[in-house]
Amino acid sequence: MRQSKYLYLSILLLVFFGLNGCKKFLDEDLEGKKSDLQFYQTADDAELALTGVYNVLSFANADNRIWVFGDVASDDATKGGIPGDQADIGLIDDFVVSTDNGNLETVWAIYYEGVSRANKLLDQIDGIDMDTERRSQIKGEAKFLRAYFYYWLTNIFGDIPVHTTTPTPEEMQKAATPVSEVYTDVIQADLMDAATLLPAEQTNLNIGRATEGAAWAFLSKSYLFQKKWAEAEAAAEEVITSGLYDLENLYRNNFEAATKDNIETVFAVQHLSGQAPWLGNRLNQWFAPRAENGYGFNVPTQSFVDEFEQTADSVYDPRLDYTVGREGHIWFDSVMFDPEWSPTGYMQKKYLQPLSEVPKELKADGELNYIFIRYAEVLLIMAEALNEQGRSPEAKTFLNLVRTRARNSYLYDENLPGYGTIPDGLLPDVTSGGQSEVRNAIRHERRVELGFEFHRYFDIIRYGPDYAYNAFQDKENFNYEEYKHFPIPQSELDTNHEL
Numbered sequence: 001m002r003q004s005k006y007l008y009l010s011i012l013l014l015v016f017f018g019l020n021g022c023k024k025f026l027d028e029d030l031e032g033k034k035s036d037l038q039f040y041q042t043a044d045d046a047e048l049a050l051t052g053v054y055n056v057l058s059f060a061n062a063d064n065r066i067w068v069f070g071d072v073a074s075d076d077a078t079k080g081g082i083p084g085d086q087a088d089i090g091l092i093d094d095f096v097v098s099t100d101n102g103n104l105e106t107v108w109a110i111y112y113e114g115v116s117r118a119n120k121l122l123d124q125i126d127g128i129d130m131d132t133e134r135r136s137q138i139k140g141e142a143k144f145l146r147a148y149f150y151y152w153l154t155n156i157f158g159d160i161p162v163h164t165t166t167p168t169p170e171e172m173q174k175a176a177t178p179v180s181e182v183y184t185d186v187i188q189a190d191l192m193d194a195a196t197l198l199p200a201e202q203t204n205l206n207i208g209r210a211t212e213g214a215a216w217a218f219l220s221k222s223y224l225f226q227k228k229w230a231e232a233e234a235a236a237e238e239v240i241t242s243g244l245y246d247l248e249n250l251y252r253n254n255f256e257a258a259t260k261d262n263i264e265t266v267f268a269v270q271h272l273s274g275q276a277p278w279l280g281n282r283l284n285q286w287f288a289p290r291a292e293n294g295y296g297f298n299v300p301t302q303s304f305v306d307e308f309e310q311t312a313d314s315v316y317d318p319r320l321d322y323t324v325g326r327e328g329h330i331w332f333d334s335v336m337f338d339p340e341w342s343p344t345g346y347m348q349k350k351y352l353q354p355l356s357e358v359p360k361e362l363k364a365d366g367e368l369n370y371i372f373i374r375y376a377e378v379l380l381i382m383a384e385a386l387n388e389q390g391r392s393p394e395a396k397t398f399l400n401l402v403r404t405r406a407r408n409s410y411l412y413d414e415n416l417p418g419y420g421t422i423p424d425g426l427l428p429d430v431t432s433g434g435q436s437e438v439r440n441a442i443r444h445e446r447r448v449e450l451g452f453e454f455h456r457y458f459d460i461i462r463y464g465p466d467y468a469y470n471a472f473q474d475k476e477n478f479n480y481e482e483y484k485h486f487p488i489p490q491s492e493l494d495t496n497h498e499l
Helices: 043-055 066-072 087-093 102-127 132-157 179-197 212-224 229-242 251-255 302-306 319-323 375-388 392-407 435-449 456-463 465-471 490-495
Strands: 017-019 022-024 077-080 265-269 297-300 370-374
Touching (some): 066 087, 066 297, 077 087, 087 102, 179 212, 265 375, 319 435, 375 392, 392 435
8 A cells, every 4th residue: 555645635625516406525636735744734624635535435536446346246247348348357257367457456546545545634633723523523434434445445355454544664564454354443443433423414515425324334234244143233223213214215216316315325425527627427438338428338147137026927126127228128318228239238227327418428427426325225234134133024024125115116107117006916025934035035135126336246255155156157267265355456465565
């Protein structure tokens, strides 16, 4: 990990944006640089530094490719694009990954830069004369964000070097910390602190910042990876009983610009189009068909499409067409989907906007956020935690809340055929089965509910080798022990001789 001598941050001191009644706190650009002796002197410096930490999350950076590891590496997606283009992504898709793969390098660099910025802010903020309540909130936000960076780093790379203060050059030579300790000593410790420091809600100009509920939800998610079921239940309960979150009536509202940052959003990476410097979501171009000036990457597999349930009359779970473009169905703006756009015949839709909102010439300047945690996932976390504790009847209640919302799309989406009436047999409640059957039902529900939200590969791995080998039975190069985590990039191995 490299520690810069100078802090490169925005001179656009906490630029706030408004859209459809929702204000954004996004950020940045450099009109100069200050040494550490000049910076961290005022409350404004603290706010600016925090904005710099938030910036690292953004998909305005085309190299932020956690989707390659969460989606393309999984059974939900394949690389897509033109054959030979972005060959390093294809190698990850095929499980032929060497330490010099460019995607390893960029993700490592981006997320450790986030850690570095968060550490620097936390190191310095107590020396700044500022409002004590706001200082505490900034600490909470910085710790939440540091936990976010370490979450992705340890899930992708496994055992990794950990720093929670700004390291000296000597301290940068550090052996890797085991995954279990990264979770316990860093991610969960930071999130527990954040839950006590953050406000219950962020309003007006601050919508999009981390909250107490986001910290509890993230904490519950982190416990799943350690199979700490009682702790996951307790953390999810904090979110559920807060009364601040609920499921949107219509699933697709989570993935439309006009309805983003809604009551279901627990934490999302914010984006805004039409700004200088760039704040738009480049995933809108990475995932769009080439016919619309996109690159056509991260395309759904037949396996993913087949996971969606259908009735005896061949009516599909409506989440399929909210998530995937497929032959015979509307794409966007009343345009029919062309299966020739994709090597699999499908394209994902969750981070794409119609050309009526983002024209071809501005394709990379998307408006949609990346939702890291939705309330639907909190309900599924609660279901999983309860079921793994042998409380399957209780687990079904939370599982069925998610299924009910999905089938109720027919009551809220006038574009669905037969709008106003739920088709017979569509997504019935799970009412029977013991722990094993309910476990499979929850895993199925996570896959269809959270598809293409960059979680699937990590779910496959945490479910264990039997599940993983079944999911990757068509991937001859997959080996669970080898690819439980991806290799640390060669540049870091060359720099840190303790690894």
